[in-house]
Amino acid sequence: MSETEDTHEEGGGEEEMENDDQLGEEESVEEEEKIPDNPLTEEVIGESISLLCKTGDGLAHAYVKLDVSGRELTDISLLKMFIHLRYVDVSRNNLRDLSPLNTLSHLLTLKADYLKADSNSLTSVKLEGMQFLQLASFNSNNIKSVEGISESNLPLLEHLSLNFNEISQTTGMDASKLPRLHTLEMRGNKLETTSGICLPNLRNLFLGANTIKNLDGLERLKSLTTLHMRDNQLESLKGFSENLKQLQYVNFRGNNVASIKEVGHLKVLPMLRALVLAENPIAEEDDYRLEVLIALRKIERLDKDEYTDEERTEAEEIHEQRKLEETNEQEQEKEDVNESETAQDESAPEQ
Structure with missing residues (x-):
């Protein structure tokens, strides 16, 4: 092998090493930025649930208030089981999906402010089956459209808060x-x-x-x-x-x-x-x-x-x-x- 070829290969090796180092640094940054999974657990629910009331049919009692704000949660799928909840606060967590809340047909108030995940935030909201919901708050997220809300049937909703998002149009918000x-x-x-x-x-x-x-x-x-x-x-x-x-x-x-x-x-x-x-x-x-x-x-x-x-x-x-x-x-x-x-x-x- 010629001296020139040796020099070229050595230089190429140095460049590859530099590229590998850069990729390693980028992957390291991504790992640091990536938010670890932190699903809602029964233990956390036990610490955060309160207000014992009669159920909707009046035949039993259940806790109806849950405040799990500020717990860095990434998943609230467990809430599907707690169908009697009426007052829920999931603000200041790392949630990107609120669909588990759609099973809470007795929900009266929902606070979901400051929801952040990775470099993104909650970008849309669709609320299904919440026929008793009266107050909903989605402040300081990254919601870009009211389409999901305008498609939801919310017959009793009285107060809707969407402050500090990225909404550019209000098309479809009708009676x-x-x-x-x-x-x-x-x-x-x-x-x-x-x-x-x-x-x-x-x-x-x-x-x-x-x-x-x-x-x-x-x-x-x-x-x-x-x-x-x-x-x-x-x-x-x-x-x-x-x-x-x-x-x-x-x-x-x-x-x-x-x-x-x-x-x-x-x-x-x-x-x-x-x-x-x-x-x-x-x-x-x-x-x-x-x-x-x-x-x-x-x-x-x-x-x-x-x-x-x-x-x-x-x-x-x-x-x-x-x-x-x-x-x-x-x-x-x-x-x-x-x-x-x-x-x-x-x-x-x-x-």
Whole structure:
């Protein structure tokens, strides 16, 4: 074998050794990152179960509350056997699959916040057979779609919390699957619009810290009383409807509303009493508080500060003055039109 060939083979061996070392390091890192299996055991259940109650048929007693939060669990298959559970908290574990909970037909509340596994998190949720579920919380996971929830039949669910996930659309959230839902929390997701929520019984909607640019589909939320939209990207407040007869509180803090004229889109809300517009460009305008009150004279509080009687009197006076000026301008315009028409008639040649 030549000297050149010897050198090449030696170099190739060194490269292979380096590659082997790198692969070994990567595998070592993966092993370190991989979360070890830690299934739920009967022993843990025994430590965490409580609240003895009558079973649904009233013929026996069973423990109905389970709190196994923060135990680094990776598998809760054992819960399939505990069909009488009504209150379950599996938050802060390493779960990727909640399907064992679908056998818990008597479940009333479910907390599943901060579920993490490997570098992933809970990416979807589908709840089957939970006809009595009233509260469900899936905050701080990696859920990308509400499809699983919108496909689930949850006739008694009243409060759903999906804060700080990766949801970009709310398509399919309608009353046929969620007829009694009154509170929906979706702060800190990736929503760009309010479209897709068709829940006429919804009363409280929290959509802060998204990237919402447009207000769409709000006319469907006939029972809405509270709307939180802070820290979004709204420039216009167009999108409100006369159908929102119950809406009393709206929070637009930290958006991009720059014109006082945008407040006029809220005149269709007969019950609006509290409005937050702080940290918008509009809040830097002269007479900001006064101009908002002139536009919305039934409002009681702006940015958490109640209006005084003096402010109300001043706003009413300015409103009446502007109304009078507008009427005079309209009458003047009519006179100008009449004079113009008369002049044209007089200048027209006789036939």
